Amino acid sequence: MSTDTSPSSTTDAPATPAGKAADYLDQRTSVGVAVKEFARKVFPDHWSFMLGEMALFSFVVLLLTGVFLTMFFDPSMALIEYHGDGPEAMQGQLMSVAFASTLDLSFEVRGGLLMRQIHHWAALVFMAAIVVHMMRVFFTGAFRKPREINWLVGTLLMILGLAAGFSGYSLPDDVLSGNGLRITDGVVKSIPVIGSYTSYFLFGGEFPGEHIIPRLFTVHILLVPALIVALIGVHLFLMVLHKHTQYPGGGRTDKNVVGYPLFPVYVAKMGGNFFIIFGILALMGATMSINNVWNYGPYDPSPVGAGAQPDWYMLFLEGSLRLMPGWGTEWVIFGYTLSLNVLIPAVVIPGLLFTFLFVYPFLEARVTGDKREHHVLDRPRNVPVRTGLGVAFLTAFIVLALAGANDLIATHFAMSLNQITWVFRILFFAGPVFAFWITKRICLGLQRKDRELVLHGHETGRIVRFANGEYIEVHRPLDEQERWLRVNYDAHRPLEIEPATDARGVKRPGYKKDKRWQQLSRFFYEDRVEPVTPAEFAAAHSHGEHDEIAAAQHSPELVSGAEKVEREH
Amino acid sequence: MKALAARRHHRAAPVVLMLLALLVTGGLYAVLAPSPATAETASTETDVEKGQRLFQANCATCHGPNAEGTSEAPSLVGVGAAAVDFQVSTGRMPMQMSGPQAAAKPPQMDLQQTADLAAYVASLGAGPAIPTAEQVNAELGDSANGALLFRTNCAMCHNAVGAGGALSEGKWAPPLDDVSERNLYQAMLTGPQSMPVFNDANITPEEKRDVIAYLVEQREGSAGGISLGSLGPVSEGIWAWVVGLGLMIGAAVWIGAKSS
Structure with missing residues (x-):
């Protein structure tokens, strides 16, 4: 056209x-x-839809500053004696060319230190924005059909972000990142059978060797960024194809998008947001020092500094390793060492966490038995078990990350390192269960509160006395928008399955499998609060001409028989 | 008197009264309070006998009447003046309370008393002496060599730039950013509490001075801006979340609230 x-x-x-x-x-x-x-193209308007944008724009800043850094960084592990403009304490020290060129680009290249610091801050914020964006998508159910594949792409992007961060963090070849590489080496070696071969393959011989920095450089500036750019393309393409999800509200359905056109509204908003994000990152890079590699010194496999931790997004792995008890978990079988004390915390636990992320959309679709497309987001309270599982996952992640900082918690809160470690060991198992339970209860409570509001309106605090001496409080009914928000959701029910035997009493194949899915489905949807139906609403309001309170007294009778939960109160 | 009675109920009366009361209390305290540690600073000679009396009054409960040690505290025979000077001038001794380790606090003894105590303990048996001003002069040290030594011997407990770190069971390696050069030297020499001793054969006096030079250099701050406590990636992560993501979410809410 x-x-x-x-x-x-x-x-x-x-x-x-x-x-x-x-x-x-x-x-x-x-x-x-x-x-x-x-x-x-119409996009719905909400600040939380800009979280992904934050990650995208941080990535743009990473690309811009990264290109600058590549001009000056020399990824060589050749040994030299340093004499340059760097700190006094580095003069005359033996170090790799990679470390020396990091010092040079920080102290001799104009604006180099600023670029390095912006790059590192942008990396930390990039991962943080991804995590918060994922939380938004998870808790609002934006991963449901047709967006399951885009959730997978996003999760892959998050893992690639970890890879980009880790490979870049290791490049300066300082003591701190070298400790990280040493741990990586240990983790790789803990994998049964192939571990030691893989380690020799990755490092080109015995750790640390002379190859790992050039290899990580290629991974960091070519492989991972190319994959990230490609997957961002897929991610955005699918987002445009599916159209953006929208929060529930009056007039918003799975068949429309309520919002504003891309041009000029969102072009202006996105452009403005890009400059704000670039500005914030530049401000951070200009005023707050980050990863002063000359503090740690050039890598040498022998020393380790107190407070040696990875960047925050890897802290959960560090914490997992710190929490794992060492006694009785390393076995020697037929002369081969099985190092469960490393394998479980560094491979199995993160494996389980990532598997949860990859599998969850499909699992929820299966237990819901819902094959419809969804473009209107869920309010987190309306899907209590999903919200609870998400909070439980975050609790496990946060406990592990805190455990990775247990020494700093010990010094800054004057506590015993050993006791903190034990508390976190217990919390890692008990915390998610407790968090799940309490979150689910809060969600159900909020749903009941919504029901109450829809049926009886807002409390006004206005007390009226009738001629017969009766006191009532006048309630103000909700307006249409408020009501729509609170009644327009699906309270899914557990799956219903065909009976174990057919009409002739013959056992039905596949019954046991169906039964197991049904049990899982019950876990998800047994406790639920149904939205107010028009009939209930009409009944509550036709009841008595004079006030809303009278209706409230009778409301238990009005609740439909299917509502187990509602009856409890 | 009448005028006073008339103003009794004035709005400002309680405030005025309170100020007056504070002024009187403070004035009385300033006049009557016992002034500590004003005595005997005139004599620069260290006095072993005074030291012994101070020891018996302040230290003997745990270390024994003749510093021979008890089940509570070690013998001080042969620890030398350096150890006493370190422990007392940083306020670690006399110990405030029992715990995983003696915490530093404002020193309880003045310079003369500390010197007397040190002289008394040094008289009990040969031990390391208090270092001279030249031995601890950071300007004479080589910070590059100090950095190497610090990284190999100290950083695993005290953090790469001496920001402090955690030890087991509630013990800790304190931050070194405001420890005096003399105390740094003495700590290496005598190994207080959980710290190992780095004797002169292990780290020579010149090398100790190099370490001091490295630590003093760290006090100049970071080339990159605010040092964020020099604690490494955890504090950086917290700042990335709070400042970075906090500001960005604030901006997003603001942009979202802007009429379209």
């Missing part, structure tokens, strides 16, 4: 230079179709 294809229609010819340029391009590429499509 390009605007002007016939040479005869001179009246439509653009007059302005910009118009002429656009017309020139359009006649040759038909780009007008895409522009028209995108300019009119």
Whole structure:
């Protein structure tokens, strides 16, 4: 649908230079179709939809500063004696060329230290934004059909972000990141059978060797960024294809998108947000020092500094290793060492956490038995078990991350390191269960509160006395928007399965499998609060002309028989 | 008197009264309070006998009347003046309370008393002496060599730049950023509490001075801006979340609230 294809229609010819340029391009590429499509594309408006944008823009900043750093960084493990503009304490020390070039680009290259610090802060914020974005998507159910694949792409992006962060963190070849590589080496070696071979393969011989920094450099500046860029492309393409999800509200359905067009509203908002994010990262890089590698010194496998920790997104792995008891967990079988004290915390635990992320959308779809498309988001309270599981997952992650900082907790809160470690060991198992239980209860409580509000309206605090001496409080009914928000959700029920035997009493194959899914489904949906039906609403409001309170007294009778939970109160 | 009675109920009366009361109390305290540690600073000579009396009054309960040690505390025979000077001038001794380790506090003894105590303990048996000003002069040290020594011998407990770290069972390696050069030297020499002794054969006096030079250099601050406590990636992570993501979410809420 390009605007002007016939040479005869001179009246439509653009007059302005910009118009002429656009017309020139359009006649040759038909780009007008895409522009028209995108300019009119409608996006819903909410601040939490900008969390992914934060990650994207941090990544853009990472690319820009990263290109600058690549110009000056030399990923070589050759040994040299340092004499340069760096700190006094580094003069004359033996170090790798990689470390020396990090010092040079920090102290001799104009703006180099600023770029390095912006790059590192952007990396930390990039991962933080990804995590918060994932939380938003998870708790609002934005991973449901048709977006399961995009959730997988996003989870892959998060893991690639970890890989990018870890490989970049190790490049300066300082003591701190070298300790991290040493741990990585230990983790790889703990994998049964292939572990030691893999370690020799990765490091090109015995740790640390002379190859790991150049290899990580290639991974960091080529492999991982290319994969991230490609997957961001897929992620955004799918987002445009599916159209953006929207929060529930009046007039919003699975068949429409309520919002504003991309052009000019979101172009302006996104452009502004990019500059704000770049500004915040530049401010951080300019004022707050980060990863002063000259504090740690050039890598040498022997020393370890107190407070040696990875960047925050790897802290859960560190904590997992710190929590694992060492006694009785390392076995020697037929002369081969099975190092469960490393294998379990560093491979099995993160494996379980990531598996949960990858599997959850499919698991929930299966136990819900729901094959419809969803474009309206859930309010977290309306899916109590999902919300509870998400909070339980976060609790496990946070406990592990805190355990990774147990020494700093010990010094800053004057506590015993050993006791903190024991508390975290217990919390790692008990915390998620407790968090799940309490979150689910809070969700159910909020749903009941919503029901109450819909049926009886807001309390006004206005007390009226009748002639017969009766006192009532006047309730103000909800307006339509408020009510829509509180009644327009699905309270899913557990799966119903076919009986164990058919009409002739013959056992049905597959019954046991169905039964197991049903049990899981019951775990999800047994406790639920149904939304108020129009009939209930009408009944509550037709009851007595004079007030809303009278209806409240009778409400237990009005609750439908299926509502086990509602009856409890 | 009448005028006073008339103003009794004035709004400002309680405030004025309170200020007056504070002023009187403070003035009386300043006049009547016992002034501690004003005596005998004139004599620079250390006095073993005074030291012994101070020891018996303040230390003998745990260390025994003749510093021979008890089940509570070690013998001080042969620990030398350096150990006493370190423990007493940093306020670690006399110990405030029992716990995983003696915490530093404002010193209880003045300079003369500390010197007397040190002289008394040194008289009990040969031990390391208090270092001279030249031995602890950071300007004479080589901070590059100090960095190497610190990384190999000290950083595993005290953190790479001496920001402190945790030890087992509630013990800790204290931060070194405001420890005096003399105390740094004495700590290496005598190994207080959980710290190992780095004697002169292990780390020579010149090397100790190098370590001091390295630590003093760290006090100049970071080239990159605010040091965030020099605690490493955990504090950086907290700042990335609080400042970085906090500001960005604040901006997002603001942009979201802007009318479209």
